[in-house]
Every structure is written in structure tokens, then in C-alpha cells.
Amino acid sequence: MNHSHIYPTRPATINGLHWTPELQTGDSRMDHTHEEFVDMLNRLLATPQSEQLPLYREFVAHTEEHFAQEERWMIATGFAPDNCHASHHATILETLHAVIPHFENDDPEIITRLAEALVEWFPQHAASMDAGLALHMKEVGFDSRTETLADPARVKPATMSGCGSVTCS
Numbered sequence: 001m002n003h004s005h006i007y008p009t010r011p012a013t014i015n016g017l018h019w020t021p022e023l024q025t026g027d028s029r030m031d032h033t034h035e036e037f038v039d040m041l042n043r044l045l046a047t048p049q050s051e052q053l054p055l056y057r058e059f060v061a062h063t064e065e066h067f068a069q070e071e072r073w074m075i076a077t078g079f080a081p082d083n084c085h086a087s088h089h090a091t092i093l094e095t096l097h098a099v100i101p102h103f104e105n106d107d108p109e110i111i112t113r114l115a116e117a118l119v120e121w122f123p124q125h126a127a128s129m130d131a132g133l134a135l136h137m138k139e140v141g142f143d144s145r146t147e148t149l150a151d152p153a154r155v156k157p158a159t160m161s162g163c164g165s166v167t168c169s
Helices: 028-046 049-076 084-104 110-139
Strands: none
Touching (some): 028 049, 028 110, 049 110, 084 110
């Protein structure tokens, strides 16, 4: 029996995160990076815990670049360096780095627990802060492929201090 009309498809499941149109932000480069993030997250969850650390280190490096990329775009499009979107990134990165010593000191489940938490966290972050950033980038004429503004005069340095979210001012 098909219950799709009763139970809408949800991107997050206990087994990972499915890439769905709901996760798209409206910026193709950001969406590509996010799709890589989701793929790596799913691969982590599918990997036996005893074999997760090398892949986890790759995931951390990817996430550092992912967040740095978005933060470059924020600065280029007028966000203050200490905006709350970047603060969320810093908190996630701090947590990602703290996991490795715990894993190495006999907590073999910690990578799986964190990956499961990120499966829950990411859809909301992408739908609010990242989609808001993508919308802002479009509004100011920022090309994420070339990381350039069509008209730099449209953006004043650090003119926005919010989180880059359509739900946050």
C-alpha cells in the first residue's frame, strides 16, 4: 500500500539523508557542495564504526572548505564577519574536531552519533540560513562560480549582520 499521500517524503531518515528538492537552495554551486556533504554523511553512516575515522577526517576537511566557501560569499556580499550564520558554522566545526579524540579514546560510536545529529540539523540549516544566503547572493548579483559581483557598487562591506536566513533579520 502506498502511503505517500498520507506521509510526505522526508529527507532525513535514521539511515541518512536523501538529497531532495527541499534541500536545494537556489544556487547551483552551493547545492553541489551540499550534495557532496550529504553523500559523505551517508557514506559515514554506511561505514562500519571501526573503519569510519579516515572517511570522517575527509568529511571534516570537506566541511571546513564548505563552510569557508559560504563565508567567503558572505563577506563578498556584505555580511559582517561575525554574523550568526558563520557562528553556526564555527560551532559545528568545533564539534567535528572534538569528536576525533573521543573516537580515538574508546568511544567508537561517537562518529555515528554525530552523523545522525547532522542528518537532523542539516535540512533546517540549508532551508533557512543557506537558502537565505543564496537568495541574498542572487539579489546582489553575486556569481558563486566565479565568486564575483556583477556590480560591486551594489554591496557595501559588512552591511548585513544577520544570519543570512529568510527567517532571521
